[in-house]
Amino acid sequence: MRDPSVQLAAFARTLRRLRRERDLSQEALADRSGISAKHIGEIERANKEPGITTVMKLSDGLELPLSEFFAHVDERREAVTSLA
Known part of the structure; x- marks a missing residue:
C-alpha cells in the first residue's frame, strides 16, 4: 500500500x-478556482487533503485538464518514492 503522506506531499508540491x-x-488562483487562498495555502503545505471537487476546481483554475494535472502528480510521487 502506498504511503498517503507521500501522495499528499506530491500533490501539494x-x-x-x-x-x-x-x-x-x-x-x-483562488479567484480563478473559487477556492479560498487560505485553503490553497493549506493544501500546498500538505496540511489539508483536498476533496475531488476541490481538485477539479483547482485544475480548472490552472486551466489544465484533470488527467494532465494528475499526470504531473504521478511524476512527482514517482520521483519521491524512487529516492526512498
Missing part, C-alpha cells in the same frame, strides 16, 4: 509548482 509556472499567486 505539484500544485505549488504548476501555480508558480503560470505566474499565479494563491489569491489569483
Whole structure:
C-alpha cells in the first residue's frame, strides 16, 4: 500500500509548482478556482487533503485538464518514492 503522506506531499508540491509556472499567486488562483487562498495555502503545505471537487476546481483554475494535472502528480510521487 502506498504511503498517503507521500501522495499528499506530491500533490501539494505539484500544485505549488504548476501555480508558480503560470505566474499565479494563491489569491489569483483562488479567484480563478473559487477556492479560498487560505485553503490553497493549506493544501500546498500538505496540511489539508483536498476533496475531488476541490481538485477539479483547482485544475480548472490552472486551466489544465484533470488527467494532465494528475499526470504531473504521478511524476512527482514517482520521483519521491524512487529516492526512498
